[in-house]
Amino acid sequence: MTPGLDHFLTVGALLFCLGLIVALSKRNAIGVLMGIELMLNAVNVTLLAFHRFTESANPVAGQTFVVFVITVAAAEAAVALALAVSFYRNRETVDVDRINLLRS
Amino acid sequence: MNSLDVVGPQLAVLIAAGIIVVIDAVVPHQRRLIPYVALAGLAASALWTVSWVSRGYEDDIFGGTLALDEYAAFFYFLFAGITATIVLASIDWVEREGRRQGEYYVLVLTACSGLMFLAAARDLITIFLALELSSIPQYILAGWGKDEKSSEAGLKYLLLGAIASSLLLYGMALLYGLTGTTLLTEIGSEVAANGADNRSLLIVATTLLIAGFGFKMAIVPFQMWVPDVYQGAPTPVTAFLSVGSKAAAFAVVTRIFFEALSPEFLSNDWSMVFAVIAAVSMIIGNIMAIVQTDIKRMLGYSSIAQAGNILVGLAAVSAGGGDAFKLGGSGVLFFLAAYAFTNLGAFVAIIAISQQINSDRIKDYAGMWKRSPFLAVMLAFCLVSLTGIPPTAGFWAKIFIFNAAIRADLAWLVIIGVANSAVSAFYYLSVVKQMFLGEPAEDAARVSTSPSIALAVGAASIGVLVFFVIPMPLLSAAESAIQGLVPLT
Numbered sequence: 001m002t003p004g005l006d007h008f009l010t011v012g013a014l015l016f017c018l019g020l021i022v023a024l025s026k027r028n029a030i031g032v033l034m035g036i037e038l039m040l041n042a043v044n045v046t047l048l049a050f051h052r053f054t055e056s057a058n059p060v061a062g063q064t065f066v067v068f069v070i071t072v073a074a075a076e077a078a079v080a081l082a083l084a085v086s087f088y089r090n091r092e093t094v095d096v097d098r099i100n101l102l103r104s
Numbered sequence: 105m106n107s108l109d110v111v112g113p114q115l116a117v118l119i120a121a122g123i124i125v126v127i128d129a130v131v132p133h134q135r136r137l138i139p140y141v142a143l144a145g146l147a148a149s150a151l152w153t154v155s156w157v158s159r160g161y162e163d164d165i166f167g168g169t170l171a172l173d174e175y176a177a178f179f180y181f182l183f184a185g186i187t188a189t190i191v192l193a194s195i196d197w198v199e200r201e202g203r204r205q206g207e208y209y210v211l212v213l214t215a216c217s218g219l220m221f222l223a224a225a226r227d228l229i230t231i232f233l234a235l236e237l238s239s240i241p242q243y244i245l246a247g248w249g250k251d252e253k254s255s256e257a258g259l260k261y262l263l264l265g266a267i268a269s270s271l272l273l274y275g276m277a278l279l280y281g282l283t284g285t286t287l288l289t290e291i292g293s294e295v296a297a298n299g300a301d302n303r304s305l306l307i308v309a310t311t312l313l314i315a316g317f318g319f320k321m322a323i324v325p326f327q328m329w330v331p332d333v334y335q336g337a338p339t340p341v342t343a344f345l346s347v348g349s350k351a352a353a354f355a356v357v358t359r360i361f362f363e364a365l366s367p368e369f370l371s372n373d374w375s376m377v378f379a380v381i382a383a384v385s386m387i388i389g390n391i392m393a394i395v396q397t398d399i400k401r402m403l404g405y406s407s408i409a410q411a412g413n414i415l416v417g418l419a420a421v422s423a424g425g426g427d428a429f430k431l432g433g434s435g436v437l438f439f440l441a442a443y444a445f446t447n448l449g450a451f452v453a454i455i456a457i458s459q460q461i462n463s464d465r466i467k468d469y470a471g472m473w474k475r476s477p478f479l480a481v482m483l484a485f486c487l488v489s490l491t492g493i494p495p496t497a498g499f500w501a502k503i504f505i506f507n508a509a510i511r512a513d514l515a516w517l518v519i520i521g522v523a524n525s526a527v528s529a530f531y532y533l534s535v536v537k538q539m540f541l542g543e544p545a546e547d548a549a550r551v552s553t554s555p556s557i558a559l560a561v562g563a564a565s566i567g568v569l570v571f572f573v574i575p576m577p578l579l580s581a582a583e584s585a586i587q588g589l590v591p592l593t
Contacts, residue, residue, distance in 0.1 A: 020267075023267050033266075039267070039271075039274070043270065043274050046281065054284050057285055061285060064229060065286065068233055069273060076240060079262065080262050080263070083247050083259045086258070086259075087252075087259045089255075090252035091256075
């Protein structure tokens with residue numbers, strides 16, 4: 001049996017849900033970032049599966065999308081780490097439970 | 105057709121950003137010129153857009169991924185105006201902050217170009233890129249301040265924003281898979297032709313899109329970042345977030361939902377979703393705003409409620425059919441413009457006041473009338489406009505939106521909206537009461553106004569007044585902009 005569109009989409013959906021769970025449950029800001037990366041890569045799997053298995057008027061749209069997602073994810077991770085460092089300098093922690101100065 | 109000419113408005117802004125980088129690095133003693141370079145770039149951008157208005161439009165740029173139509177031009181003007189006001193209002197604050205002045209303006213201008221691309225984008229990839237081009241500088245700006253509250257706001261904004269854009273991307277991936285294309289117009293015709301077979305998946309994709317953009321629009325249930333980030337970010341940045349990224353999110357949502365997801369079997373669903381979200385946003389935003397003691401936090405909750413108001417217009421669009429398309433759509437654009445003027449005026453006044461009294465607490469605004477009559481009157485005027493009471497542009501904005509909703513048989517939503525306006529009057533006007541009837545503290549000094557702040561707050565307030573007296577030019581601009589979109593089928 002060769003894997004078809006359904007298999008890839010299932011893997012993508014599972015990865016996405018796992019990433020979302022990690023992002024929402026991790027207490028460490030870096031852990032949250034890893035969850036976000038997982039979600040973005042799940043999107044890439046889904047996009048490439050659609051690209052490979054569906055007919056399209058524009059045959060490279062899916063691949064192009066993935067390239068841009070990867071690029072932007074790298075940029076976003078760079079900014080996220082910079083902000084995490086700046087936060088750590090102020091508070092000596094990156095625990096999201098302690099990101100709590102702002103309260104009414 | 106020369107494509108660079110078509111993206112000229114964005115290029116002008118980015119070129120100004122490049123010049124600022126050079127000035128900052130090469131002739132650091134000329135730093136005080138930097139804000140004026142930024143303003144010149146924005147003026148050039150607006151002029152370039154004017155030239156497009158006179159030359160006619162181009163809606164098939166870069167293989168159809170961008171459109172320079174009346175809709176985009178409307179937002180180009182709006183974003184250039186917003187950013188120019190922010191630059192004017194930032195001059196004092198950035199100088200006082202004293203570090204990395206060049207980078208601040210570069211980030212603001214880059215975000216502005218991202219917002220402009222967002223208004224013109226007609227392709228899922230372009231929308232995603234433009235969204236990130238505007239978001240990433242805003243994450244950095246939110247964490248710009250020296251204090252730990254600001255870096256907390258930046259980190260919080262980024263983490264939640266990145267989760268939201270992942271949800272958005274997954275929705276886009278599904279939409280691409282279902283239709284085989286990333287161009288909005290082609291998605292639209294594909295959905296109209298074959299979408300009914302895949303209705304459940306399309307609804308999943310639509311939900312994910314609403315979640316992703318809902319974060320930027322600051323609507324319930326994606327609003328939890330708003331009060332924290334608004335309070336923690338430097339005030340000029342908060343002002344930028346509250347009008348710029350919100351307007352851009354509404355711009356792109358309107359375009360996507362009109363051009364790609366408009367067939368009736370879908371639009372009936374999403375207009376219902378929008379109606380419910382609008383009602384909940386108004387109620388939660390207003391109730392939470394009442395109990396706030398920090399003025400930036402209060403305006404954060406109020407911006408959630410205002411987003412609910414704008415969503416009423418979007419909900420009205422599809423529930424009412426052809427006529428409501430024009431009414432609701434133009435109501436949304438009019439509201440966005442009026443809200444931009446109003447909220448900017450309020451925030452610039454707050455920037456000026458908080459710089460000198462070093463406090464954002466509402467009770468420290470007591471007796472502001474005696475300390476700075478000009479700022480007190482301007483702030484009061486803008487708060488009145490946020491409530492939606494004449495003589496302000498906010499009054500017409502609410503009238504147009506609610507009118508569209510009534511035409512679309514959403515009377516229940518209008519009742520909730522009007523009741524919420526009454527609730528919002530309570531907390532907006534209590535600030536006004538504090539400023540005019542409260543007594544200033546014994547040692548309270550006068551609050552002075554620098555020329556750039558006075559210009560920014562004056563221009564915003566005059567805009568609010570002018571669009572009350574003569575709303576028709578703005579309304580007809582909004583109407584022709586919305587009619588440029590592919591109408592609902």
